[in-house]
Amino acid sequence: MATLIACPACNASVSNAAPTCPKCGHPFVQSGFTHGLNPRHTGQVVTIEKTGKGLKLAGVLGALVLIVSVVMVIVGLQEGSKDFPAIWIVLGVLSLIWLLIVRVLTWWKHG
Numbered sequence: 001m002a003t004l005i006a007c008p009a010c011n012a013s014v015s016n017a018a019p020t021c022p023k024c025g026h027p028f029v030q031s032g033f034t035h036g037l038n039p040r041h042t043g044q045v046v047t048i049e050k051t052g053k054g055l056k057l058a059g060v061l062g063a064l065v066l067i068v069s070v071v072m073v074i075v076g077l078q079e080g081s082k083d084f085p086a087i088w089i090v091l092g093v094l095s096l097i098w099l100l101i102v103r104v105l106t107w108w109k110h111g
């Protein structure tokens with residue numbers, strides 16, 4: 001149901017179903033309208049995570065290895081080959097651990 005709220009930028013009456021103010025174009029966050037009275041100010045930019053380039057690279061590398069090993073395991077399962085590529089399962093688990101370490105290190109750096 002739509003309720004009329006006051007635009008925080010120009011104070012015009014706006015339906016809370018509108019994504020932006022029709023008068024001034026001020027953007028609204030839909031989730032902020034639970035009580036339809038005090039719309040959250042949306043001008044603030046979310047703080048960008050500052051992760052070290054090395055950690056980012058390690059994370060991307062780990063994700064790539066994980067994807068490749070998962071694909072290889074799926075392919076191996078579909079082919080039903082007798083010599084199942086167990087190495088890919090090991091590699092997948094290792095990359096998961098690797099990603100976990102990267103996550104912990106990222107968290108550690110951020111405090």
Ligand SMILES: [Zn+2]
Nearest residue numbers: 007010021024
């Ligand atoms: Zn407005």
